[in-house]
């Protein structure tokens with residue numbers, strides 16, 4: 652049963668019927684924010700989650716108190732920004748989602764967030780490496796192309812890096828690519844699943860429409876690709892300085908967490924696009940790359956190659972790899988200089 656169906660079922664039936672393991676603790680770091688709150692709400696509605704830890708530099712216990720009244724079985728606890736609060740929130744977590752950090756304003760690129768968010772993610776990664784070294788770490792904070800390599804460096808420096816358990820969440824790009832093609836083709840977006848590879852910013856986002864069997868030509872194809880690559884900017888503009896995508900991101904983050912939980916609980920063939928430590932383009936300076944990844948009880952089970960693409964898509968990929976290599980290099984260098 653799909654997650655959205657489970658959510659609606661939960662709300663309507665007041666009880667969950669899913670056969671689930673009872674020990675999946677999930678932590679959200681940045682739980683009071685624009686993404687953190689709806690993401691925590693969706694996780695509370697997920698019967699696969701037994702315990703929710705909600706941490707933020709401000710307001711974690713308030714959000715937790717509110718969400719804890721929802722009549723699903725999981726327990727919820729909020730944590731304040733004390734060293735013991737963060738440690739307690741993380742201890743025993745199977746999944747840690749990190750949407751902590753500042754969002755863009757109009758005119759900014761995701762890379763403009765680097766100076767603020769790099770240290771936020773580094774410090775939270777240190778706490779994760781100490782208190783939950785075996786958890787699946789899901790990085791949402793931008794710029795994802797750099798914050799994921801920063802997290803890897805932190806885990807490496809503490810001797811606990813497991814490349815199979817670190818994920819940059821790029822699900823929103825696939826959600827958008829699927830929704831936008833359904834608008835053009837008049838199909839049900841729930842049945843679309845467009846492959847998107849690369850990274851998570853501008854030209855590093857590469858939708859592979861040809862693999863879905865659809866064909867767009869000329870300006871129509873250019874416009875579609877541009878909309879997928881710059882969908883985030885659409886929301887930033889529309890919010891006029893009040894932040895970036897939060898609700899759609901919460902849905903995407905909850906979907907990815909659900910997929911990891913399904914895979915951990917024994918379901919086979921769970922595939923999600925995600926930005927991981929990947930062999931695919933290491934020879935071009937990209938130690939991390941988003942492609943379809945089969946998930947399993949140990950995190951990354953199998954990284955799928957990009958597959959057959961058109962000459963048009965190859966050009967997009969070439970531009971992507973150049974930009975992405977720079978973003979990754981920047982994150983690694985910063986983490987080494989700012990341990």
Ligand SMILES: NC(=O)c1ccc[n+]([C@@H]2O[C@H](COP(=O)([O-])OP(=O)(O)OC[C@H]3O[C@@H](n4cnc5c(N)ncnc54)[C@H](O)[C@@H]3O)[C@@H](O)[C@H]2O)c1
Nearest residue numbers: 681683684685686707708750751752753754791792793900
């Ligand atoms: N990966 C994606 O597809 C994607 C999509 C949308 C947004 N984002 C990114 O997610 C991040 C959060 O966006 P938002 O709209 O929720 O921002 P927001 O400002 O609404 O919320 C961020 C939250 O992080 C908290 N925070 C800041 N420093 C912290 C720390 N050291 N420890 C714990 N919490 C801390 C803040 O108190 C705040 O509650 C941004 O960097 C944004 O660019 C990524």
Ligand SMILES: O=C(O)C[C@H](O)C(=O)O
Nearest residue numbers: 755761793883884895896
């Ligand atoms: O656009 C942003 O800055 C937020 C996020 O990365 C998005 O794709 O919506």
